[in-house]
Amino acid sequence: xxxxxxxxxxxxxxxxxxxxxxxxxxxxxxxxxxxxxxxxxxxxxxxxxxxxxxxxxxxxxxxxxxxxxxxxxxxxxxxxxxxxxxxxxxxxxxxxxxxxxxxxxxxxxxxxxxxxxxxxxxxxxxxxxxxxxxxxxxxxxxxxxxxxxxxxxxxxxxxxxxxxxxxxxxxxxxxxxxxxxxxxxxxxxxxxxxxxxxxxxxxxxxxxxxxxxxxxxxxxxxxxxxxxxxxxxxxxxxxxxxxxxxxxxxxxxxxxxxxxxxxxxxxxxxxxxxxxxxxxxxxxxxxxxxxxxxxxxxxxxxxxxxxxxxxxxxxxxxxxxxxxxxxxxxxxxxxxxxxxxxxxxxxxxxx
Amino acid sequence: xxxxxxxxxxxxxxxxxxxxxxxxxxxxxxxxxxxxxxxxxxxxxxxxxxxxxxxxxxxxxxxxxxxxxxxxxxxxxxxxxxxxxxxxxxxxxxxxxxxxxxxxxxxxxxxxxxxxxxxxxxxxxxxxxxxxxxxxxxxxxxxxxxxxxxxxxxxxxxxxxxxxxxxxxxxxxxxxxxxxxxxxxxxxxxxxxxxxxxxxxxxxxxxxxxxxxxxxxxxxxxxxxxxxxxxxxxxxxxxxxxxxxxxxxxxxxxxxxxxxxxxxxxxxxxxxxxxxxxxxxxxxxxxxxxxxxxxxxxxxxxxxxxxxxxxxxxxxxxxxxxxxxxxxxxxxxxxxxxxxxxxxxxxxxxx
Numbered sequence: 001x002x003x004x005x006x007x008x009x010x011x012x013x014x015x016x017x018x019x020x021x022x023x024x025x026x027x028x029x030x031x032x033x034x035x036x037x038x039x040x041x042x043x044x045x046x047x048x049x050x051x052x053x054x055x056x057x058x059x060x061x062x063x064x065x066x067x068x069x070x071x072x073x074x075x076x077x078x079x080x081x082x083x084x085x086x087x088x089x090x091x092x093x094x095x096x097x098x099x100x101x102x103x104x105x106x107x108x109x110x111x112x113x114x115x116x117x118x119x120x121x122x123x124x125x126x127x128x129x130x131x132x133x134x135x136x137x138x139x140x141x142x143x144x145x146x147x148x149x150x151x152x153x154x155x156x157x158x159x160x161x162x163x164x165x166x167x168x169x170x171x172x173x174x175x176x177x178x179x180x181x182x183x184x185x186x187x188x189x190x191x192x193x194x195x196x197x198x199x200x201x202x203x204x205x206x207x208x209x210x211x212x213x214x215x216x217x218x219x220x221x222x223x224x225x226x227x228x229x230x231x232x233x234x235x236x237x238x239x240x241x242x243x244x245x246x247x248x249x250x251x252x253x254x255x256x257x258x259x260x261x262x263x264x265x266x267x268x269x270x271x272x273x274x275x276x277x278x279x280x281x282x283x284x285x286x287x288x289x290x291x292x293x294x295x296x297x298x299x300x301x302x303x304x305x306x307x308x309x310x311x312x313x314x315x316x317x318x319x320x321x322x323x324x325x326x327x328x329x330x331x332x333x334x335x336x337x338x339x340x341x342x343x344x345x346x347x348x349x350x351x
Numbered sequence: 352x353x354x355x356x357x358x359x360x361x362x363x364x365x366x367x368x369x370x371x372x373x374x375x376x377x378x379x380x381x382x383x384x385x386x387x388x389x390x391x392x393x394x395x396x397x398x399x400x401x402x403x404x405x406x407x408x409x410x411x412x413x414x415x416x417x418x419x420x421x422x423x424x425x426x427x428x429x430x431x432x433x434x435x436x437x438x439x440x441x442x443x444x445x446x447x448x449x450x451x452x453x454x455x456x457x458x459x460x461x462x463x464x465x466x467x468x469x470x471x472x473x474x475x476x477x478x479x480x481x482x483x484x485x486x487x488x489x490x491x492x493x494x495x496x497x498x499x500x501x502x503x504x505x506x507x508x509x510x511x512x513x514x515x516x517x518x519x520x521x522x523x524x525x526x527x528x529x530x531x532x533x534x535x536x537x538x539x540x541x542x543x544x545x546x547x548x549x550x551x552x553x554x555x556x557x558x559x560x561x562x563x564x565x566x567x568x569x570x571x572x573x574x575x576x577x578x579x580x581x582x583x584x585x586x587x588x589x590x591x592x593x594x595x596x597x598x599x600x601x602x603x604x605x606x607x608x609x610x611x612x613x614x615x616x617x618x619x620x621x622x623x624x625x626x627x628x629x630x631x632x633x634x635x636x637x638x639x640x641x642x643x644x645x646x647x648x649x650x651x652x653x654x655x656x657x658x659x660x661x662x663x664x665x666x667x668x669x670x671x672x673x674x675x676x677x678x679x680x681x682x683x684x685x686x687x688x689x690x691x692x693x694x695x696x697x698x699x700x701x702x
Contacts, residue, residue, distance in 0.1 A: 064437075067437055069435070069442070070443060075442070075444050076444070084420070084689075085686050085688075086418055086686055086687055086689040087420075087421075088691075091426070092420075092692065093425075093426050093427070094699070094702070097427045100452055101702075103702065281691060282691055284692060330688045332685055333686045334683055334684065334685050334686070335437055335684045335685070335686050336437055337681045338437040340439075340632060340633055341635060343645060347644065348443070
């Protein structure tokens with residue numbers, strides 16, 4: 001123990017530390033490169049939309065429609081009721097509450113960065129945000145309206161008549177249900193959250209601490225990134241919930257067979273779109289069933305059901321810490337002043 | 352018919368027109384002076400509050416609380432649900448829908464300029480906006496929460512812990528139900544709507560057209576201004592609904608005896624606070640019962656019930672046209688980003 005003089009011990013320790021640091025640097029560089037290969041930062045500019053024009057006028061109209069509870073039959077619910085821009089673009093409920101206090105079938109997915117998903121809804125049954133926007137307004141358990149009644153409502157208010165005319169220039173009859181949906185899509189396309197700490201890390205900044213870096217490493221090594229990759233860290237592909245081991249009926253209710261309802265294919269039984277993980281720290285509760293409130297518990301469930309891995313407590317904590325770095329800059333939305341009703345505006349119903 | 356030469360006729364006409372114009376000018380000046388005596392423009396600056404401090408931090412906290420649906424037991428309703436800043440500060444419903452799809456007892460009054468009312472609620476049972484704010488959050492048919500559960504919710508989120516500390520500096524335990532109410536009041540005090548066309552007229556501009564001026568004149572001559580005067584054109588005194596003739600049970604339901612429930616005094620039977628008329632064009636439907644959707648019909652009902660006057664159609668149209676000049680500049684509100692829940696945040700209940 002005492003055969004090496006103190007000075008020499010210190011020299012050896014320095015050398016060891018030097019080697020260790022070099023190794024750490026190398027590993028850190030590899031980790032960042034792996035991450036850059038698997039993931040992509042949220043872009044700063046709005047995406048190009050193949051079927052829509054993101055003009056200022058169209059976005060302004062979409063903002064009005066998104067926040068207008070008169071788009072629902074009762075006059076109580078708007079898109080914003082379940083996709084609250086103050087609560088991570090979701091509603092913080094197990095499943096949403098809609099018309100007549102009915103429960104919706106699934107947890108409300110965030111509208112933030114939804115423009116980057118390959119398709120919309122948990123089962124991907126809508127090709128894009130415009131197609132999605134036509135759904136809840138008609139769903140009996142959500143806004144319970146009809147396209148005709150929506151159009152009657154819009155046409156009855158001069159403010160909407162003018163706004164549709166400027167948002168869809170050159171159209172003889174701009175107030176259509178398709179244009180209603182396109183305007184909402186245009187607004188929703190603005191709801192992106194760039195510059196999360198993880199995105200800054202991907203761009204070369206040292207914004208993650210040791211635990212978060214261990215979490216990132218585990219996220220890739222354990223295979224989470226196989227499904228949760230790309231710009232939205234998910235939202236691109238469909239997988240059976242219970243790829244390795246089906247979770248209990250509390251988390252995966254037997255009555256909701258996911259994408260099977262869309263494709264009627266046995267291979268799609270209990271298949272859902274891998275959830276995008278952007279801003280996941282803001283959007284509890286988790287899963288389509290919305291029964292899991294803790295991010296750590298959600299990570300543990302995923303480990304067992306999708307990877308067949310009993311993650312230990314430290315690893316779960318690391319991955320959860322990493323996931324909390326995915327919170328981006330939240331869009332600042334000025335609440336729109338909505339058009340004034342007229343004598344021909346349909347009255348609220350079913351109250 | 353032809354005894355006066357054409358040139359002479361023209362000269363006489365000019366003279367007559369000159370006299371008529373002079374008379375008109377005089378009448379116009381008198382009308383404006385009468386109006387300036389009866390009414391007051393909405394001030395540009397926030398009012399001083401005797402029991403509150405309108406600091407930026409307190410207003411910011413109040414904005415969060417006002418928009419946060421987690422202040423309700425279910426997590427569905429916020430103050431903003433029934434006092435929508437996009438719909439004239441009200442909800443456009445006959446009566447509001449609350450917890451469990453229950454109907455509230457009365458039409459939601461606008462939050463805009465409510466700071467100028469002598470007291471809050473249709474029956475004036477709350478002395479100020481802070482006292483008012485403590486009501487709906489606890490009402491079983493509205494947000495159905497309890498003060499303790501609200502405080503537990505607030506204390507569970509670091510964002511609220513920090514925001515209360517900065518909004519109420521120097522307090523050892525800033526998260527109190529009273530401070531919750533004071534912060535909401537501070538935000539609501541910012542929701543004023545200056546510079547309506549009528550206010551600009553009061554300040555000397557010629558912003559009203561002939562019909563609107565006739566309407567203003569009738570509004571004062573018929574006696575409407577006896578109850579609807581001052582800065583808020585109402586909101587200052589209590590009067591029986593049916594001062595001259597009690598309206599039918601559709602407009603004045605027998606079960607709601609108004610201020611009688613507050614004072615238990617027979618003189619207060621069916622007594623309500625005169626509604627403030629600011630932005631009245633934005634806040635249909637009308638009256639505490641919310642059953643009248645047309646401003647013209649509301650004017651007619653008031654004529655009969657409060658003044659004993661069967662106003663003719665032209666006069667009703669004139670008064671309604673005048674009332675539409677009371678729409679001011681609507682406050683621009685940026686939707687707040689709300690604090691993130693934690694493991695100790697109470698879960699939504701009763702869904």
